[in-house]
Every structure is written in C-alpha cells, then in structure tokens.
Amino acid sequence: MIKLTVNGKKKSFAGAPFKRLLDALREDFALTGTKEGCGEGECGACTVLLDGKPVNSCLIPVCQAEGAKIETVESLGTPEKLSKLQAGFLACGGAQCGICTPGMLMTAHAHIRTKGKCDDRSVRTALAGNLCRCTGYQDIVKSVIKAAKK
Amino acid sequence: MSVGKNEPRRDGPAKLTGRAQYLDDLAIPDCWHGVTVRSTVPHGRIKSISYDPAFPWSECVVVTAKDIPGQNVVTLIEPDQPLLADGLVRHREEAVVLIAHADRATAYEAARRVKIEYEALPPVFDMEKSDKTFKSFTITRGDLDAGFAAADVVVEGEYRTPSQEQAYIENNAIAAYEENGVLIITGSLQCPYYVLKAMKKIFDRDETKIRIVQTVTGGGFGGKEEYPSMIAGHAALLSLKAGRPVKIVYDRHEDMVATTKRHPAIARHRTALTKDGKLLAQDIEVIMDGGAYTTLSAVVLSRGTLHAAGVYECPNVRVRSRVVMTHTPPNGAFRGFGAPQTLFAAELHWEKIADVLKIDSLTLRRRNIFKLGSTTATGQTLLESVGAEECLEKSVKSSGYVAKRKEYDRWNKNAKNKTWKGIGLAVCHHGAGFTGSGEVYLASRAGVALTKTGELIVLAASTEIGQGTNTMFAQVASDALGVPASWFTVETPDTHKVPDSGPTVASRTCMIVGGLVSRATKDLKRAFEAEYGRVPKTPADLKKAAAVLCRTSPARRFEVQFEKPADVTWDDATYKGDAYGVYSYAAIVVDLEIDKVTYEVRVNKVTTAQDIGKAINPLLAEGQIIGGSTQGLGWALLEEPIFKDGVMINGTFTNYVIPTSLDTPPFQVILVEKPYSRGPFGAKGVGELPMDIPGPAVAAAVKHATGRLIPTLPHTPERIAKALS
Numbered sequence: 001m002i003k004l005t006v007n008g009k010k011k012s013f014a015g016a017p018f019k020r021l022l023d024a025l026r027e028d029f030a031l032t033g034t035k036e037g038c039g040e041g042e043c044g045a046c047t048v049l050l051d052g053k054p055v056n057s058c059l060i061p062v063c064q065a066e067g068a069k070i071e072t073v074e075s076l077g078t079p080e081k082l083s084k085l086q087a088g089f090l091a092c093g094g095a096q097c098g099i100c101t102p103g104m105l106m107t108a109h110a111h112i113r114t115k116g117k118c119d120d121r122s123v124r125t126a127l128a129g130n131l132c133r134c135t136g137y138q139d140i141v142k143s144v145i146k147a148a149k150k
Numbered sequence: 151m152s153v154g155k156n157e158p159r160r161d162g163p164a165k166l167t168g169r170a171q172y173l174d175d176l177a178i179p180d181c182w183h184g185v186t187v188r189s190t191v192p193h194g195r196i197k198s199i200s201y202d203p204a205f206p207w208s209e210c211v212v213v214t215a216k217d218i219p220g221q222n223v224v225t226l227i228e229p230d231q232p233l234l235a236d237g238l239v240r241h242r243e244e245a246v247v248l249i250a251h252a253d254r255a256t257a258y259e260a261a262r263r264v265k266i267e268y269e270a271l272p273p274v275f276d277m278e279k280s281d282k283t284f285k286s287f288t289i290t291r292g293d294l295d296a297g298f299a300a301a302d303v304v305v306e307g308e309y310r311t312p313s314q315e316q317a318y319i320e321n322n323a324i325a326a327y328e329e330n331g332v333l334i335i336t337g338s339l340q341c342p343y344y345v346l347k348a349m350k351k352i353f354d355r356d357e358t359k360i361r362i363v364q365t366v367t368g369g370g371f372g373g374k375e376e377y378p379s380m381i382a383g384h385a386a387l388l389s390l391k392a393g394r395p396v397k398i399v400y401d402r403h404e405d406m407v408a409t410t411k412r413h414p415a416i417a418r419h420r421t422a423l424t425k426d427g428k429l430l431a432q433d434i435e436v437i438m439d440g441g442a443y444t445t446l447s448a449v450v451l452s453r454g455t456l457h458a459a460g461v462y463e464c465p466n467v468r469v470r471s472r473v474v475m476t477h478t479p480p481n482g483a484f485r486g487f488g489a490p491q492t493l494f495a496a497e498l499h500w501e502k503i504a505d506v507l508k509i510d511s512l513t514l515r516r517r518n519i520f521k522l523g524s525t526t527a528t529g530q531t532l533l534e535s536v537g538a539e540e541c542l543e544k545s546v547k548s549s550g551y552v553a554k555r556k557e558y559d560r561w562n563k564n565a566k567n568k569t570w571k572g573i574g575l576a577v578c579h580h581g582a583g584f585t586g587s588g589e590v591y592l593a594s595r596a597g598v599a600l601t602k603t604g605e606l607i608v609l610a611a612s613t614e615i616g617q618g619t620n621t622m623f624a625q626v627a628s629d630a631l632g633v634p635a636s637w638f639t640v641e642t643p644d645t646h647k648v649p650d651s652g653p654t655v656a657s658r659t660c661m662i663v664g665g666l667v668s669r670a671t672k673d674l675k676r677a678f679e680a681e682y683g684r685v686p687k688t689p690a691d692l693k694k695a696a697a698v699l700c701r702t703s704p705a706r707r708f709e710v711q712f713e714k715p716a717d718v719t720w721d722d723a724t725y726k727g728d729a730y731g732v733y734s735y736a737a738i739v740v741d742l743e744i745d746k747v748t749y750e751v752r753v754n755k756v757t758t759a760q761d762i763g764k765a766i767n768p769l770l771a772e773g774q775i776i777g778g779s780t781q782g783l784g785w786a787l788l789e790e791p792i793f794k795d796g797v798m799i800n801g802t803f804t805n806y807v808i809p810t811s812l813d814t815p816p817f818q819v820i821l822v823e824k825p826y827s828r829g830p831f832g833a834k835g836v837g838e839l840p841m842d843i844p845g846p847a848v849a850a851a852v853k854h855a856t857g858r859l860i861p862t863l864p865h866t867p868e869r870i871a872k873a874l875s
Binding site for chain 1 (some may be wrong): 164170321617809
C-alpha cells in the first residue's frame with residue numbers, strides 16, 4: 001500500500017507500484033485535470049507538484065510518491081472562484097485550447113511560490129519545460145507576471 | 151456593445167481549473183480501449199494476417215476490412231482512401247487491423263501479437279518522380295511572352311518547404327457507442343459534419359442513426375479536420391462489434407507518424423521586371439507532395455496556387471501547379487493550407503530580385519503591392535478592404551526596419567562581434583473562407599434559438615478548438631440583438647442539435663459563420679419587435695418576451711443559409727474571377743541574430759501588422775496572431791519531419807522540436823482594421839494569416855545577416871552551416 005497526500009487529502013494506492021503517477025491521479029483518484037501530452041517528459045502537460053516541485057507525472061512511478069505531497073490543478077481555484085494565477089490567465093489570454101494549461105499553471109504556481117524573480121526572462125525560463133502550441137507564450141508570460149504582482 | 155471588447159474567454163474558467171473534459175477525461179461506463187495495427191511497408195500486397203495462438207484472443211474484439219458494413223472508404227473529396235487496408239497498402243502506418251480490449255495495456259499487447267506478411271512493391275517517395283497527379287491547376291493572366299519580351303531583367307529561383315506536424319498538445323481521441331439504435335461518435339475534432347458524411351457511407355446509415363458530438367478539443371490547426379473521420383470509423387467498428395463503448399486515444403508517436411501533415415512543396419519562379427523593379431511577368435510552377443491518398447490535397451493545392459503570385463499586381467502571370475501521389479502517409483490540412491508554401495517562394499524571391507536589380511526589397515514591394523482597385527492573377531479587382539500597404543508601412547515603421555538594416559550592416563562588418571544580425575520582411579494576403587464557388591457549394595447554415603424559459607442559444611457546427619469561437623459567437627450575436635453577451639450561450643457542436651455550418655477551417659468561422667449568426671440574430675430581433683413590441687431590456691423582460699414568442703412551442707429557431715453575393719463571380723474551369731470574397735493582409739518583420747560558432751538563430755523581436763477587418767475580440771485576435779506566428783517561426787527554424795523509407799523517423803517531441811517559451815521572441819502586434827462590408831461588423835479571417843509569412847521573413851533576415859539566401863526551410867544550424875561552408 002502506497003500512502004501519499006493529494007491536494008491536502010491523505011490517499012492510499014493499492015495498485016501496481018510502477019503505475020505512472022499520471023495514471024494513478026487520473027484513473028484511481030479521478031483527478032482528470034492533469035493531462036497527458038506526450039508520455040515521455042517532453043511537453044509538461046502532466047506537470048504536478050511533488051513536495052512543491054514541478055515534475056512530469058508521466059515519468060514518476062506512483063511508488064516514488066510514497067509519503068509525498070502531490071498538488072494538481074484541482075488544488076487551485078474553482079470556476080466560481082479562480083485563484084489569482086488562474087484569473088491572470090483569463091484576463092491576459094494565457095489559455096486557448098487549454099490542454100497545456102493545467103501543467104503550465106502548476107509550473108507557474110511553483111515558480112511564484114519560490115518568491116524569486118518574476119520578470120519576462122525568469123518566467124520564460126521557468127516555463128521552458130511546458131509546451132504550448134496555441135499561444136506563442138507571450139500571453140502566458142504576461143499572465144504569470146500579472147498574477148505575481150498582485 | 152460587446153464587439154471590439156476583450157470579453158473573457160467563455161471556456162476559460164473550466165479549462166483553467168481542470169474541469170473541462172477532453173475525450174480521455176470522460177468517464178464512459180464499460181468503455182474498452184481500441185488500438186490500431188498498422189502497415190510496416192510503404193507499398194505492398196498483404197499476403198497474410200496471423201494471430202499468435204498463445205494470446206487469449208477471446209478477451210478481445212478484432213476488426214478487419216471484412217467487418218465494414220457499408221463502403222470501405224473515408225469519404226472526403228475522392229473515394230480513394232480505405233478505412234482499413236484491404237489487400238494493398240499504399241503507405242507506412244496504414245491501418246490494417248483494429249483491436250479492442252477492456253485493459254489498455256493488454257490491447258497494445260494484443261496488437262503486438264498480430265503478424266502481417268507483405269509482398270513488397272516498389273514505392274515512390276520523390277514527388278518529382280511520381281507519375282500520378284491527384285490534381286493540377288493553371289492560372290493565366292495577360293500575355294506571358296510579351297511580358298518576358300519587354301523585360302530588362304529575368305530572375306529565376308527555386309524554393310523548398312518541408313512538411314510540418316500540427317503538434318496540438320491533445321492527441322487525437324474519439325469514442326463510439328450505440329444508444330437506442332443511434333451510433334454516437336464523440337471526440338476531439340474540428341468538423342462534425344465531415345465525420346457524419348464519412349460515417350454514412352461506412353455504416354450505410356442515414357443522419358438520424360448517426361450522431362457526432364465534439365468534446366473539448368485540445369488544439370487542431372487543421373490536424374483534426376479530416377483524420378478524425380478515420381479514427382471515428384475505427385472506434386465505431388470496434389464498438390458495434392464489441393457491443394459496448396470503445397475509445398481510441400492515440401499516443402504522441404502514433405499521432406505523429408500516422409496522421410496528416412503539411413504538404414512538402416517545391417515552387418519555382420521566373421520573373422520579368424523593368425530595371426526599376428516593376429513586375430512585368432511571373433511564371434510560377436508549384437509541386438506538392440500529397441502522400442498516398444487524395445484527402446484534401448486538391449483544395450490545399452488550390453489555395454497554394456491562388457496565393458502563389460503573392461500580394462503584387464502583375465499584368466502577365468502564369469501559375470501551373472500539381473499535387474502528386476507518393477507512398478507516404480497522406481498530407482492534409484494545416485493552418486495556412488498550401489499558402490505558406492507558395493508564399494515562402496513568392497516573398498523570398500524578392501531578396502533574389504533585390505540582389506539582381508540592386509534595389510532593396512522594401513522598395514520593390516512598395517512599387518508593386520496591391521492597392522484598392524488592383525487586379526489579381528485571377529482577374530479579381532480588389533474593391534474594398536485592402537490593407538496590404540498599411541500593414542507593410544506600419545510594420546516597417548514600428549520595427550525600425552530601415553535604420554536597423556543599416557545598423558546591422560555595420561555590425562556585421564565588424565569581425566570582432568560574436569554574432570551576425572539580420573532583419574527581414576515579408577507581406578502577404580490570405581483569402582478568407584472557401585474559394586469563390588466553395589462557399590456556394592457548402593451552403594452553410596447557422597442560427598439562434600430562443601427557448602420558452604428565455605435562453606438564447608447560438609446554433610452552429612463551428613467548433614471551439616482554442617481560437618475563441620464560442621466567445622466570438624456570443625459577442626457577434628449579442629451585438630446583433632443589442633443585449634449583453636452574457637445572455638447568450640453557444641450550443642455544443644452536435645449533429646443532432648446544430649445545423650451544418652460547414653467545416654471549422656479556412657479562416658471562415660468568424661467571417662462566414664459569424665456573419666450567418668449575425669443575420670439569424672437580426673431575424674430574432676425582428677421577431678421580438680413584431681411580436682413583443684421591442685427587444686427585451688432585462689433578464690426578467692427576456693423571460694416575458696420568450697413566453698410570448700414561444701407560446702406555441704418550447705423553442706423558436708431562427709436559421710439562415712449562406713447566400714452567394716450577386717457580384718462575386720468565379721469560374722472553376724478557367725480559374726478566373728473572384729477567388730475569394732475578400733482577403734486579409736499581413737506584414738511581418740523578423741529581427742534576429744546568429745551565433746558565428748554554433749549557427750544557432752535567436753529571434754529577438756517580431757513586429758507584425760495584420761489587417762483582419764475588425765477584431766471582434768482584440769485579445770483573442772492577438773492570441774491567434776502571436777500563436778500562428780510562433781508556429782510559423784517553428785516551421786522556419788526548428789521543425790522538420792525526417793522521412794526514411796516512407797515514415798517519419800523523428801515522431802516524438804524529443805526529436806521533433808517545437809518552439810518553447812525560450813525559443814519565442816517578444817511580439818509586437820498591430821491590428822489594422824479595414825472593414826469588409828459583408829463580414830460581421832467588418833470582420834475578415836484571422837486564423838491562418840499569421841502562419842503564412844514568418845518563414846520568408848526569417849529567411850530574408852538570415853540572408854541579411856549572413857549574405858546567403860538559403861531557399862529551403864527550416865533554417866537549422868546545420869543548414870546554415872552547410873550554406874556558409
């Protein structure tokens with residue numbers, strides 16, 4: 001039995017220990033906000049936070065999350081009450097088709113929490129592992145900077 | 151007024167919270183996983199299909215071409231593409247056998263236990279050696295020979311562009327199941343009515359027994375225009391045989407190697423000019439690689455052909471084009487749809503002409519560019535909404551193009567600098583909507599509904615795939631009625647609920663379908679005025695008005711159909727006349743530098759002015775422009791599907807590289823709004839335009855930086871190194 005915390009709730013997982021964390025979240029915990037884009041750690045669509053750090057959940061076996069704190073997009077705001085970061089994306093055009101958005105948000109969320117620099121260069125560097133094919137990134141970067149300023 | 155304002159994206163809150171349900175997020179009870187066994191030869195006869203006896207096949211459902219109840223064809227333009235190869239395979243990764251199993255991993259394992267033996271046949275991979283032409287076109291204007299006879303100079307050039315993968319981040323995904331005798335197909339797709347048309351033939355059913363429903367779609371860019379019909383057919387065959395829902399969700403590699411891409415192309419120009427750079431004649435030849443089946447190739451070639459002469463007035467023109475068959479997976483729709491290929495040649499050719507005439511390419515463009523009243527190669531006179539010159543001048547001015555040309559010339563002369571710098575320019579037009587006759591054949595319909603309880607619903611088959619369709623429709627409808635945008639919802643594209651608005655392609659959703667929505671809403675407005683005395687002013691007033699208008703039915707629908715404007719004439723046989731109802735225009739300036747050691751290109755700034763008639767929602771429009779330009783930069787600098795023996799061998803994001811946040815420069819976008827009298831609130835198309843010309847602008851900038859014109863994309867460090875060696 002693997003024990004972990006997902007979005008603040010204690011969870012246990014009894015399936016195959018090498019199941020991808022991505023699949024455990026989506027199939028066993030019904031958290032489908034985390035998306036699969038490539039399955040090989042290149043696109044970042046499946047980014048979740050493991051003990052506060054962004055990871056590609058398609059590359060992490062669930063057993064590696066034993067005792068860890070996992071945060072997914074579902075831990076941010078709700079449609080009725082968006083988080084500052086989500087509201088920033090809505091205001092600045094940071095989401096188009098939306099499939100990269102949960103991963104993008106989690107990476108940005110972790111970056112803002114580090115309280116480091118939040119200028120164009122540092123945000124672009126932080127997000128370099130999250131591919132977006134729709135936006136050309138400029139509005140995503142603006143969204144993150146706007147949210148960090150508030 | 152809502153039009154012109156940055157109304158927040160309708161689908162934003164659901165997407166930003168992970169609540170939006172893409173196909174693979176849906177909890178479909180008792181759903182099995184479908185997988186595809188694909189051909190391993192580019193051309194061959196199937197000798198046998200065998201199934202490993204050690205595998206428990208009774209747990210699976212297996213489908214081959216024999217299980218198809220109707221015709222084994224994916225209907226689109228020509229009936230040449232089978233849903234499942236039967237006897238003969240004509241490209242690698244062609245679907246031959248389908249398998250469904252309750253467990254996804256076991257389904258994949260089963261696929262590995264199928265053995266297909268082939269008798270190999272000779273393949274053709276080189277488009278110039280193909281002896282099968284799917285479609286050809288010729289455009290002629292004036293007297294070509296007379297034009298060349300009068301020339302002071304003649305400049306020739308050959309330009310090549312590669313394939314490109316759409317690389318939407320959500321892979322293709324479709325589910326199928328039967329409910330009360332109706333075959334329901336749902337998934338990630340751009341064109342529900344295309345899927346419906348294909349399914350009718352495959353399953354020999356009419357539209358009442360088939361229902362296509364779009365799910366939230368994670369990007370399309372043309373890649374989900376025609377291929378979803380293939381996957382839908384596969385999922386439905388498996389589902390009907392299994393007697394339960396089946397979903398097919400491609401993984402990234404399968405999606406990249408098996409599905410459609412941009413057509414690789416060669417374009418050759420022979421251009422006659424006066425010594426001061428006035429165009430006298432253009433003789434242009436275009437070849438595109440269609441892959442193994444026709445799919446949309448004829449239409450892609452048409453658009454490529456119609457844009458091949460560029461955005462310039464020339465009295466004598468000949469464009470000859472053809473798209474040919476090769477034994478590679480079929481190429482298909484990708485944002486720009488043939489135009490980026492031919493515009494790459496048309497625009498970069500100016501740099502070559504500039505060298506010959508010793509006149510810079512900006513001056514040459516200024517002397518020839520389309521103006522109000524100009525006539526195109528097809529004989530179309532541009533009577534309104536011509537923003538080409540304004541786009542050019544605004545891009546040049548805002549980017550500091552002229553000063554930077556000189557500044558970088560000085561920089562590049564200093565051998566101590568570690569980089570070369572360059573700034574390049576390109577201009578284009580992009581026909582919005584289908585061609586002159588295409589929209590007439592489509593005869594699209596859209597509408598609005600008012601329910602008895604006061605709901606206002608936009609009815610259209612145009613899909614939201616990230617571009618902001620639903621937000622834009624609500625803005626257009628609300629302004630046509632004169633009520634807040636929040637009063638309108640937009641129906642899910644579902645062939646049992648919405649009329650056929652035509653496909654979500656060709657930059658036509660806002661201009662054509664938005665125009666229909668606007669017209670239909672005005673019918674509703676007249677009904678309010680006639681039957682209720684006024685357009686309702688408050689939500690409570692709307693409820694009262696709805697009760698009056700819907701006194702005899704639960705809802706009222708107001709639908710309209712596309713009508714051919716009387717003065718638009720187009721002849722498909724001669725390719726003469728008004729090729730498109732109107733054109734959008736763009737100019738782009740790319741400012742870059744190249745590392746002298748590694749030849750890596752860093753784009754430092756992009757400035758672009760785009761004439762889209764009217765930005766219904768400026769934030770969304772700019773999102774299209776920046777996103778489309780970024781795909782263009784990817785095609786120009788990074789992206790190149792590498793084919794070996796007829797299959798893409800770099801079919802993963804590890805070795806097929808698309809731009810990241812660090813590869814992408816800051817963009818300055820200037821919206822130019824030259825209203826189009828027939829577009830809703832003046833709007834023209836925006837979706838494809840931004841993809842058209844980053845390629846030639848990058849190549850022109852690389853030429854400025856290095857002195858070398860490289861006539862082939864992408865400009866990878868390897869290609870630049872080779873050109874400079």
